[in-house]
Amino acid sequence: AEHHRDGRRLTLRQGETGVASIEVEDGPVEKVTAAYTRIDREARALKTGGETRTLDQLRADVALDLLLGGTGGTTERTEVFLYMDLDTYLALNDDPAELAGHGHIPAALARHIATGPNTVLRRIITDPLSGQVLDLGRDRYRPTAGLDEFVRVRDRECRRPGCHRPAQACDLDHTLPWQHGGHTNADDLIALCRRDHRLKDEPDWTYTLASDGTLTITTPTGQTHDSTPPPLHQPRTQPTPAEEPPPF
Structure with a gap:
């Protein structure tokens, strides 16, 4: 496994007129699997009734768009499902682990993936008799239906500021990118229309969300703009002692 992972490389092959191929060869299985899952998920979301492209064409288009739209060179968190027992994780044995979508991998490689600097461990509780999953942690990329609403x-x-597109027609995005340490919770998610979502991902734009919901946007030139969700009602003042009703 170490030998093959050390041989990872990116290759470009020129094809017939107007086409070419790009391929990551022998990439780390956890990153390749997570990358394919993300590409496939976004491609399927685009496969609506009016879409004429095939899923293969959509996957290729999504992959190229992600490559061209990113900043490149930064470490990204990956979301994969790695099944290993506690003794293997603690290096008390060397039983193989299983990576969903790939198969069995050596224990040493599984521990490397599980303890990497960008790994988020999720709690998984299983039934001690049947081994079936009973509960799992919720720190994941996509928000739950309740959090989304x-x-x-x-x-x-x-x-x-200045955009009035309804939130129900917007994307939800992390102010601090999830792959760079953001969390999928109300303190890190905001609604942005598709145009402003893409603008946010351009270099040197910074978005900071305060605990009261105030969003501060810093432009590449250093200007700042604040946005606060409007309250559902006007703030109510506390009554003075003279205005308070008498006690019962």
């Missing part, structure tokens, strides 16, 4: 109701509109 909460953020859209809170924000009401696209959070870029």
Whole structure:
């Protein structure tokens, strides 16, 4: 496994007129699997009734768009499902582990993936008799239906100042990118229309979300703009002692 992973490389092959191929060969299985899962998920989301491209064409288009739209060179967190017992994780044995979508991998490689600097461990509770999964942690990329609804109701509109597109027609995005340490919770998610979502991913734009929901956008020139979700009602003042009703 170490020998093959050390031989990872990117190759470009020129084809017939107007086409070429790019391939990551012998890449780390956890990153390749997570990359393919993300590409496939976004391709399938685009496969609506009016879409004429095949899934293979959509996957190729999505992969190239992601490559061209990213900043490149940064370490990204990956989301894969690695099945290993506690003794293997603690190096008390060398039983193989299983990586979903790939198969068995050596114990040493499984421990390397599980303890990497960008790994997020999720709690998985199993039934001690049947081994069936009973519960798992919730720190994952996509928000739950309840969290999705909460953020859209809170924000009401696209959070870029001056944009009034309804939040229900917007994307939800992490202010701090999930792959760079962001979390999928109400303190890190905002509603952005597709145009402003793409703008956010351009270099040197910074988005910071405060605990009260105030979003501060810093442009590449250093200018800052604040956006606060409008309250559902006007703030109510506390009554003075003279205005308080008498006690019962």
